[in-house]
Amino acid sequence: MMIRDFHSHLGRTSSGDASTPEALIKTMDKFEVEQVGVSxxxxxxxxxQNLYVYEAMKKFPGRIIGYAFINPKSKNAIDEINKNLDSRGMAGVKFHSWKHGYYPDNCPILDELFTRISEYEAHVQTHVGTSxxxxxxxxxxxxxxxxxxxxxxxxxxxxxxxxxxVELAKxxxxxxxxxxxxxxxxxxxKAIDEVDSNKILFGTDWPYKYHSIELEKFKYLNVDKVTNEKIFNENARRLWGL
Structure with missing residues (x-):
């Protein structure tokens, strides 16, 4: 089964790890992950940040899929979306309202940004929970x-x-x-049982989480082969437009 990791990161962590593209690819090869989506x-x-991802995409074409990391409070947000989804060929946009310090339901510019993203038929990925x-x-x-x-x-x-x-996804x-x-x-x-199987995606959150744990936990779940293929492969491929 091909494995596509929908959610990972590049760049130095708060603990000081460099988390380079080379380190990511080495880990992917160890765990037989074919492609990864990163911000x-x-x-x-x-x-x-977005230039770093773009350079990684060029260095490892076909292995690293890029997401534009967008701060909606920046005056350059629209320009960054256009540049990264158009000429740089990134597959989606990452928002992180906790990291950038805003309430999504009190950030009117997000509607304009989502409208622009829709014109590229790209997806949005956002951190939820924690804060x-x-x-x-x-x-x-x-x-x-x-x-x-x-x-x-x-x-x-x-x-x-x-x-x-889970309730919102349902x-x-x-x-x-x-x-x-x-x-x-x-x-x-519960998510696997109740949410449309076309809407669940495997990710690792590397380097903040470990591939071994993220893969191992599925061994203890009741997942049929068709659903497993969607979660680990087909759903990411579809959202990436491959």
């Missing part, structure tokens, strides 16, 4: 206003907001779930 959260300069700044409910409101944009909730809302993330056609960092087996099983 760069390291640093505070959006343009430099009051990144609740599934808040991002769900925006997703519902833009039904043509697939919105991927990473971590299935983590531990504190996982149930709401009842909102364009909300998807990504599995990294979610270690409540009952919640993972």
């Amino acid at each position: 760069c959260l390291s640093g505070n300069n959006m343009e430099e 009051p700044l990144s609740t599934p409910e808040a991002w769900g409101q925006i997703a519902k206003r833009h039904p043509g944009v697939p919105v991927v909730f990473t971590h299935i809302g983590y531990y504190d907001q996982g149930f709401m993330a 009842n909102t056609a364009n909300i998807y779930l990504e599995t990294s960092g979610q270690y409540d087996s009952w919640l993972l099983q």
Whole structure:
């Protein structure tokens, strides 16, 4: 089975690890991961972060799929979306309201950004859970206003907001779930049992999580072969437009 990792990162972590493209590819090869979708959260300069991802895409074509990391509070947000989704060929946009310090439901520019993203037929990936700044409910409101944009909730809302993330994905056609960092087996099983199998994606959140754990946890779940293929391969391929 081909494995596509929908959610990883590049760039130096707070602990000092470099997390280079070369290190990522080495880890992917070890665990037989064919392709990975990445953004760069390291640093505070959006343009430099996205350039780093673009250079990695060029260095490892066909292995690294890029996402533009966008701060909606930046005056250059629209320009960064255009540049990265157009000439650089990135597959989606990453938002992180907790890291960038805004409430999604009190950030009107997001509607303009989502409209622009929809013109490229790209997806949005957003961190949900952990902080009051990144609740599934808040991002769900925006997703519902833009039904043509697939919105991927990473971590299935983590531990504190996982149930709401699953409920929103069940009842909102364009909300998807990504599995990294979610270690409540009952919640993972609930998502697999209740959410459309075309809307669940495997991810690792490398370097912040370990491939071994993210892969191992699926061995303890009840997942049929067809659904497994979708989660680990087909759903990512489709959202990446491959």
